[in-house]
Amino acid sequence: MNRAVPVEQAKAGPGSGPDEIVLEIENLKTHFFTAAGVVRAVDGVSYAVRSGETLGVVGESGCGKSVTALSVLRLVASPPGRIVDGAIRFAGTNLLDLTESEMEAIRGNDISMIFQEPMTSLNPLMTVGRQISEAIVLHQGLARRAAFDQAVEMLRRVHIPEPERRVHAYPHQLSGGMRQRVMIAMALSCGPRVLIADEPTTALDVTIQAQILDLMRELQQRLSTAIILITHDLGVVAENADRVVVMYAGRKVEEATAKDLFESPGHPYTMGLLGSIPNLEVAAHTESRGVRLTEIKGMVPSLANLPKGCTFAPRCGFATDECRADYPPLLQHRRGHWVACWHADRLLGGSS
């Protein structure tokens, strides 16, 4: 399977050793100022990712997982959005202190991003070769010809058949899976230290999803890129992430290693999510009308009008008066396992 191609290393620099923190988000608050009021899309989120590691960020629509990622690259549309507080530290620098042109040197170079729908993120009027080489010319200072050869090489590396021919193709001439490979080729063309993948396989069929996730793992192993994998799919997280952050209504409610999170979740929302998805193995072996899925009653609250206390309390089976009065602090209940729930100790202790 492995083709013998020369691989350039990911950039070296402070924090480039294995297991070193490359990117750290601290108490990030990104709010949207709309006619309907202030939408607290991200409201005090912190997480960090180490080189060579995959951090899964999960949550449902509107939980703030994508806005957090866009904030890292300072791509939140302003107005109405604004980062009102926090720090985003990349290799020792707070990205929020940089000028726009300094930021441009980082985007697509040190930190790059792939999106859910490759069709809307690729330029339909440019061949994929031009699009990939554009980034290489810009960030690596290569001549156009050399950059184009590099683009062919990148397409080969993401296992696109006949890269010499496909490099001249326009996005519409490629299938969804191929387009996502082009996106990955583009994102990795400058050997970024951090790759943010926002629902990278959600628009793809499951057999193609498996190919793309496999490819991301393979490239990560070669380049020891830190990956932030944003998804709503707990299966994708279980099979790809080393650590997981669970978000609900703009905040981080739980963080743990993938093993701890799936084997002993500490937040009622995480438990609810895990119970609400059918498990292929279990489903195949139970009478069809035998098991009900766990429902999380009600729906996600409006971010412009959050309930007092814990934002999950109105939907939570464990909620008490304490929960309805005050938002619980995010505490470390076990080594590396953080939960924001007044009842976490009880839930973790008696996890059954």
Added chain:
Amino acid sequence: MSAQSSDQVGGNGPAPLLEVQGLKKHFPLHQGIFSRGSGQVYAVDGVSFRIERGETLGLVGESGCGKSTVGRTLLKLLDPTEGKIIVRGADITDLDAAQMLPYRRQMQMIYQDPYASLNPRMPAGEIVGEPLTIHRIAAPKERRERVAHLFERVGLRQELMDSYPHEFSGGQRQRIGIARALALSPELIVSDEPVSALDVSIQAQIINLLMDLQEELKLSYLFVAHDLAVVEHISDRVAVMYLGRIVETTDKTSLFETPLHPYTEALLSAVPIPKYGARDRKRVILTGDVPSPIKPPPGCHFHTRCPYAFARCRHEVPALRQALPGHWVSCHLHDGGVRLPLAKPAGA
């Protein structure tokens, strides 16, 4: 021509609720304004199955495999190109719109996108009651009572009858769609990806509702979806489609335990399992993309991506045969006896 060799696929006994035989739906392709058709999209290319009363058949496959077209064609929302649709022993394939009316009452549909499938200018109560009007069932006053009852049954408050679709969340809209489908007390409901547009926590609510309703009303479902875990959860039997054809069909446990078709095997191993440690299981990762249904490959449609394909697969269409009791598969590997684990035949 038909790839399906049997008229008994997936069941036995007299006159099931629904039987589909050798169903085909081809769409002509047009290029330019004046030219004649320049080809066909072989969306559904010879599909047979039956659904018994109270049973759920899951129809699973990736985008473009024809699963939604099967659902629409058997409700005659699309005219079949070939094949038969038989409801309780009566052939409805060639009935006109007026003759179809009584059958429409028995067969209803739930759509994927609860945003696009509800008329935005109609209050929810009218949307749900519209089928009663069309079929001239119940006087206006009684109609409102029936709609109120339907609202309650799908877990919506009756006060919401006068609200418009945009005032509802995605999950609530799907409940409206379900209430509307139930209005005529149908026996069969075709649900086309009913939960794939919903967030996971809401998805569970809708799946539970569909299963409760089935229990209560003895409904039969054709459950069309791409998510194998959801399909396995809700179905009794599952049919796997690839490029317009059913490649395998059996009860859900056998499908999971002993997949006989290489495509089913790959599909099962590609589904991510939300359990730590699942990442270490052995996987079959397919190469390449699904070929175009305009020019499906000759022979077995799957041979271009099949890790076990041999010469015969490239020119001969495998028939859907019963390889194990109640377990149907169309694959040359099992010709002359089930061969497990799946492997390329020696000498091929």
